[in-house]
Amino acid sequence: MSSDHTRLGNSGQLVRRLAFGCEQLGGYEWGRVDPGEVIAAVELAVGEGITLFDTADCYGRGESERRLGEALARHRDATVIATKFGVRFSDSGSVFYDSSPQWAEAALEASLRRLRTDRVDLLQMHYWDGVSPIAALFETLERLRERGKIRWYGVTNHAPLSVAAADYPGLVSASLEYSLIERSQEAAARVFGSAGLTFLSHGTLGQGMLSGKYSAGARFEAGDRRAHVRYRNFHGERLARNARVVDTLAAQARELGASPGQLAIAWVLCTLPGSVALVGIKRPDQLRDALGALNLQLAPAVLALLDRASARPPAGADQAP
Numbered sequence: 001m002s003s004d005h006t007r008l009g010n011s012g013q014l015v016r017r018l019a020f021g022c023e024q025l026g027g028y029e030w031g032r033v034d035p036g037e038v039i040a041a042v043e044l045a046v047g048e049g050i051t052l053f054d055t056a057d058c059y060g061r062g063e064s065e066r067r068l069g070e071a072l073a074r075h076r077d078a079t080v081i082a083t084k085f086g087v088r089f090s091d092s093g094s095v096f097y098d099s100s101p102q103w104a105e106a107a108l109e110a111s112l113r114r115l116r117t118d119r120v121d122l123l124q125m126h127y128w129d130g131v132s133p134i135a136a137l138f139e140t141l142e143r144l145r146e147r148g149k150i151r152w153y154g155v156t157n158h159a160p161l162s163v164a165a166a167d168y169p170g171l172v173s174a175s176l177e178y179s180l181i182e183r184s185q186e187a188a189a190r191v192f193g194s195a196g197l198t199f200l201s202h203g204t205l206g207q208g209m210l211s212g213k214y215s216a217g218a219r220f221e222a223g224d225r226r227a228h229v230r231y232r233n234f235h236g237e238r239l240a241r242n243a244r245v246v247d248t249l250a251a252q253a254r255e256l257g258a259s260p261g262q263l264a265i266a267w268v269l270c271t272l273p274g275s276v277a278l279v280g281i282k283r284p285d286q287l288r289d290a291l292g293a294l295n296l297q298l299a300p301a302v303l304a305l306l307d308r309a310s311a312r313p314p315a316g317a318d319q320a321p
Contacts, residue, residue, distance in 0.1 A: 004294040006274045008080070008122070008198050009172025011152055015080055017269055018294055019052035019200065020045045020287070021280035025067050026060020033282055035067060041284045042071040046079065048291055054200070054278050056084035056126055057111050058095075069115035082122035082173075083111050084156060086129070097129040101140035108149060122173060123150045128158045138168045145170045156202070159188035165195045175200035175278070180210055180249065180264055180310040181242045189272055199275040201268050205261055209242050212250045212260030248309040258296055265293035267306050 005014045025038045042053070053072065055064045065083060072079050085107035086099045108123060123144070125137065134155075141153040154173030155161065165171050174192040176185040178201040189199045205211055246260065253263040268277045279290045 006198060006276060008152060010169070010196055011172050013080065013121075013152075013172075015051040015198075015276060016049060016294070017276050018050060018265065018290055019054050019082075019276050019278045020050050021202065021278045022053055022055035022064050022068050023059045024280050024282045025055065026064035037283045038281065039067065039071045041281045041287045042068070044284045044287055045281075046072075046075045048287075050287075051078075052080045052082060052122075052276065054082045054202075056087070056124075057107055057114075058084075058087040058089075058126070061089065062110070062114050065111055065114035069117060073116060076117060080121040081115060081117065082124060082154075083115065083120055084124040084126035085111070086126035097127045098132075099125050099127065099129045099134075099137060100132045101137050104137060104140055105144070108144065112149070119148055119150060121151045122154055123152075124154045124156050124173070124175065125158065126156055128155075134161075135163050138163065138171060142168060142170055154197070154200070156200075159185060160191060161195070161197075165197055171197065173198045173200055175202055177201075177203040178268065178272075179204050179206045180267055180306060181206045181245055183310060183312055186271075189275070193272065193274060199272055200278055201272070201275060202278045204265055204268055204277045204279050206242065206264075210246060210249065210260060210264035212246055212253070245310050249306065252302060252305060256296070256302070258292065259289050261289055262293040262296055263298075263306075265290060266296040266298055267303070269293070270298050270303060271307075 004017050006017055007013060008015055020042065024033050025035065027033050027035055053068060055068050057065060059065070068081070072081065085104055086097055088096055088098050088103070090096060108120065111120060112118065123141065128134070141150065144150045152170050152172040154171065154175065156175040159176055161174065174197045176189055178185055178189055182203055192199050249263055250260045253260045256263065265277045265279060269275060281287050281290070
């Protein structure tokens, strides 16, 4: 197994350690997105050996799944499709979570139709609803595996895991937000890894902050979710602190002949061995840049410098006003 590949849990399935994040493919609140460019990036990713494509039923209210299913139709057997369930919309448009076994089955059937496939490779609980027993959900997912509807399953945005992973053969992954500017879940990520689950980092580039394109004065147009205060990476003192991290990142990247984004991705892969970095892609040039991270070797001194620059501030010090 090469250093830029890892296994999905105990499945034996090899995936590259860079995964294609498909939220932008839904075309909702990510600023200007040309679906044709994202599809071109998907095609390029397949050609470059990217294995794992990560979407969710709520991305663009199903549009991401529909577009991804069409784009991967010719490559289905060469790719691993991961999707998620659990985020629902009420009749009034408000969002709520449902991780019940019943909804998992219903959501899966809808995802299969949109993805134009007979199975989902990795079905993930998007968020826990705080009520549904996790063990009952996993038992349902095991039955779906037996029926061939899914190959494996995982959890996202849920830590710590409240059941023994070893009791569920199909449980292979866990995903949390993790990056140089969001390290609050680092201990949980290591726990998942020690339990034999493959850790999938989302928000690897901090919603674009770690690409190096944005400064402390960053502003976003209407239709870009990062304009909302709840995306705290781009507001208040949190933005100012992030900008200082990016300054260090960019300076070190220049010394290495790399881009800030490449260095940010490589830091995640080096810090959490065996992990996979999910990176949201809008265009082929973004994918080409991200691929460069797989060949970037980081010396201990570089890792130590970035570790110091990105150390978490005292509790409450990074909250947006």
